[in-house]
Amino acid sequence: MNYGLFVLSMLALAACNSVEETPTNTRSGAANSITGAEIRQHMEVLAADDMRGRAAGTADYDRAADYVADRYRKIGLLPLGDGGSYFQSIRFFETRLAPGSASFSVARDDSQVELVFRDDFIRAGGYGEQDEDITAPLVFVGHGIVAPEYGHDDFADVDVAGKILVSLSGAPPGFATDQRAFYSSSRGKQAIAMERGAVGIINVRTPVDQKRRPWERYLAGVGSPGMRWLDEEGAPHQGYPQLAGSATVSEAGAEKLFALADADLDALFTKHAAGDTGSFDMDISATLGRRSNQRTVRSSNVVGMLKGSDPELRGQYIVYTAHLDHIGVRPGSDGDDIHNGAYDNAAGIGTILEIAAAMAVMDTGPRRSIIFAAVTAEEKGLQGSSYFAMNPPVPAEQLVANINIDMPYLGFPVGDVHAFGAEHSTLLSAVQEATILSGLELTPDPLPDEVRFVRSDQFSFVKQGVPALALKPGSMSLDPATDGAAALDDFLKNHYHRASDDLSLPYDNAAAERFARTGLLVGLIVADRQARPRWNDGDFFGDKFAR
Numbered sequence: 001m002n003y004g005l006f007v008l009s010m011l012a013l014a015a016c017n018s019v020e021e022t023p024t025n026t027r028s029g030a031a032n033s034i035t036g037a038e039i040r041q042h043m044e045v046l047a048a049d050d051m052r053g054r055a056a057g058t059a060d061y062d063r064a065a066d067y068v069a070d071r072y073r074k075i076g077l078l079p080l081g082d083g084g085s086y087f088q089s090i091r092f093f094e095t096r097l098a099p100g101s102a103s104f105s106v107a108r109d110d111s112q113v114e115l116v117f118r119d120d121f122i123r124a125g126g127y128g129e130q131d132e133d134i135t136a137p138l139v140f141v142g143h144g145i146v147a148p149e150y151g152h153d154d155f156a157d158v159d160v161a162g163k164i165l166v167s168l169s170g171a172p173p174g175f176a177t178d179q180r181a182f183y184s185s186s187r188g189k190q191a192i193a194m195e196r197g198a199v200g201i202i203n204v205r206t207p208v209d210q211k212r213r214p215w216e217r218y219l220a221g222v223g224s225p226g227m228r229w230l231d232e233e234g235a236p237h238q239g240y241p242q243l244a245g246s247a248t249v250s251e252a253g254a255e256k257l258f259a260l261a262d263a264d265l266d267a268l269f270t271k272h273a274a275g276d277t278g279s280f281d282m283d284i285s286a287t288l289g290r291r292s293n294q295r296t297v298r299s300s301n302v303v304g305m306l307k308g309s310d311p312e313l314r315g316q317y318i319v320y321t322a323h324l325d326h327i328g329v330r331p332g333s334d335g336d337d338i339h340n341g342a343y344d345n346a347a348g349i350g351t352i353l354e355i356a357a358a359m360a361v362m363d364t365g366p367r368r369s370i371i372f373a374a375v376t377a378e379e380k381g382l383q384g385s386s387y388f389a390m391n392p393p394v395p396a397e398q399l400v401a402n403i404n405i406d407m408p409y410l411g412f413p414v415g416d417v418h419a420f421g422a423e424h425s426t427l428l429s430a431v432q433e434a435t436i437l438s439g440l441e442l443t444p445d446p447l448p449d450e451v452r453f454v455r456s457d458q459f460s461f462v463k464q465g466v467p468a469l470a471l472k473p474g475s476m477s478l479d480p481a482t483d484g485a486a487a488l489d490d491f492l493k494n495h496y497h498r499a500s501d502d503l504s505l506p507y508d509n510a511a512a513e514r515f516a517r518t519g520l521l522v523g524l525i526v527a528d529r530q531a532r533p534r535w536n537d538g539d540f541f542g543d544k545f546a547r
């Protein structure tokens, strides 16, 4: 069976069933206008070698941004950037660890142990002084979390002011998935450390994390610059310059550290994995040094809008996001240094461009206004989306939903889709409706422990109280001869954030089509509903962040 035709007839059927609802009719027309071939054309431009991996803050990224702006113009989107352009220009503080400058030693009485960069520890450039050299006592703080709803406080029995925290990655096992995701974030842990007056965090990876992400994966990112957007005072947003004594240690590095402190690391892992707590002064001190090469750079979100068709609702905005940046040029394998980011995230940009194009040619467009934001510096920690969500070009309280598309893997005939985070709000029912129309099956997140809801640009909107979701193709294959789970696994293991995430990977036109059509329908349904999306009653994220 030709699945594409099947979808078309399903859509036609849906149109016939609701005679006087013209939007359904135009919805199906709009959905059918999206083709996998057009999405692929955008990928071929954006993931070509001459785009050199689109690293934020480079001229390569700017060329990609020009391409997106040019497409917006052809589609007829209204410019929502600076001075009547599509570009929302952002000033960033960029920091890069100077080669050979990182040092880390620990001392107890008169014995001292050196840790070796890369083997035992890694660290990035800082957001404070260019040259830093800090010595401070170490204090073990469990996971370094304060979670009032669980009565959990790793700082209850210790004074950490002026000290460097030694903390385990992740969060206690008793936390529910959402809470664990939220509290595991390093940014959140840094904020608490700052509040308590600590001067650094040594991140110790738990056995769970060691397994999930081998040390070699951490090493791949060493030396690439960090970025934080600059606020009105010229300070890097969440740069936390006081945390000058921060590093991540390998298994070997952690062993050196705990051996000198006469503490049994394995016993601590076991204890905390069982949900126990307990913080203590380690009675050793650490000295950490580094030099950071710092500068200010600019990079832009590319923002356009389709004005809503309903005068009463067009003052509300649904934002489609996809990050345009990738990790650029860094040493790769087989002499290929260009990290093209074909799936991460040229595919996502191609998808939202075709959604925009399809919406723009509808007879009666969506009732609410739709913003399309190709955001920068996602790979630097969701920076472009964070800036956008905190400095939107429309009134912040009128942002009603975010639909994010990041790294859709479309290399086989995908039959299902996930909507990370949709279950927190009324957006879930819109996705359910959309998937019935598009023929993709809506399946739950197969890896809830990877907490992907908080790991891409949608989370920047959640933090501003905006209901959000990330739409992602699943691993179900419509072709019995292709194992979708194996294909997706192969991508994640062997190509994710590697130079080989390029145009030579398989691409399934029909899968791309079905996925983008689903993405389009979600937006149309949300845009046309009378009720504004809202968080579910008592939802963790809603309660934490809703305005």
Ligand SMILES: [Zn+2]
Binding pocket: 344, 379, 497
């Ligand atoms: Zn990425």
